Amino acid sequence: MPELPEVETVRQGLSRWVTGRRLAAVEVRHPRAVRRHAAGPDDFSAVLTGRTLGEAQRRGKYLWLPLDSGDALVGHLGMSGQFLVLPADAADGPHLRVRFSFADGDSQLRFVDQRTFGGLAVSPGGAQLPAEIAHIAPDPFDPLFDADRFVAALRKKKTGVKRALLDQTLISGVGNIYADEALWRAQLHGERPADRLSPAQARELLAEVVAVLQEAITAGGTSFDALYVNVNGESGYFDRSLHAYGRAGLPCDRCGAPMRRESFMNRSSFSCPRCQPPPRTS
Numbered sequence: 001m002p003e004l005p006e007v008e009t010v011r012q013g014l015s016r017w018v019t020g021r022r023l024a025a026v027e028v029r030h031p032r033a034v035r036r037h038a039a040g041p042d043d044f045s046a047v048l049t050g051r052t053l054g055e056a057q058r059r060g061k062y063l064w065l066p067l068d069s070g071d072a073l074v075g076h077l078g079m080s081g082q083f084l085v086l087p088a089d090a091a092d093g094p095h096l097r098v099r100f101s102f103a104d105g106d107s108q109l110r111f112v113d114q115r116t117f118g119g120l121a122v123s124p125g126g127a128q129l130p131a132e133i134a135h136i137a138p139d140p141f142d143p144l145f146d147a148d149r150f151v152a153a154l155r156k157k158k159t160g161v162k163r164a165l166l167d168q169t170l171i172s173g174v175g176n177i178y179a180d181e182a183l184w185r186a187q188l189h190g191e192r193p194a195d196r197l198s199p200a201q202a203r204e205l206l207a208e209v210v211a212v213l214q215e216a217i218t219a220g221g222t223s224f225d226a227l228y229v230n231v232n233g234e235s236g237y238f239d240r241s242l243h244a245y246g247r248a249g250l251p252c253d254r255c256g257a258p259m260r261r262e263s264f265m266n267r268s269s270f271s272c273p274r275c276q277p278p279p280r281t282s
Helices: 006-019 041-050 148-156 161-165 178-187 199-218
Strands: 023-028 057-058 062-066 072-076 082-087 096-102 108-113 119-123 261-265 266-272
Touching: 006 057, 006 062, 006 082, 006 108, 006 199, 023 041, 041 119, 072 082, 148 199, 161 178, 178 199, 178 266
Parallel strands: none
Antiparallel strands: 023 096, 057 062, 062 072, 072 119, 082 108, 096 108, 261 266
8 A cells, every 4th residue: 555655755746746736527427436425426526627736745655735625635545545637638548436627628638547446536625634534643844843742742652553553533544555664774673662762762763764764755655556547647766765565585674684574464474583582582
């Protein structure tokens, strides 16, 4: 699933291509794409048509486009959702779910989603911050993010530190890939109890989270397949810089020990057995 760097890359592309443009028509090609819009596909199209889009915003893994009505178009990419800016005469393709046409007659915005796990909705009055995502914590790049508060909250968590990093009410945007990368950099095992971290360790971990996310944003995110691309259809290349995720059996880039894979919440964790020893159970 796309994490903060991938969603931020999409946000930047949307801001460049759709800010200030007025919607002339909105065509819902698959109702599942707007299942979160309780009033249904026809209402979704009606409330958006004629509206002008503001600059794209993001909280964690959610995107929204403010509307001149004060409402917002909210989107989550799910596993395979894509916002693509394409010429109006470009072929639809088999996974087109929603088409947005603009009054200027130039390129279209299309929401494409092979697995239809993503979704769009209109949030009434949500231009500043949609109520549907207000419970999600700010991410480290949000002006509202409070590092001291995060460190204090992290050190109170009675859980493994990786599980805490994935808690979107504590810090948003961090998923499996970047949690593993930050923990590798901080030389912490994911099962290390968060409440046993010293203040210095917690701050170092936060610094590594910020660093890895920023580097991934610069690289356009991580693309393992064609399901994640930016609005121009281009893949990110941070997968070339991964030190932990997906590297089971390969030598650790720091000490040379074979990297390990462990089961974690129906997913996988990757770490170095030498640099990141698991916590003692006794």
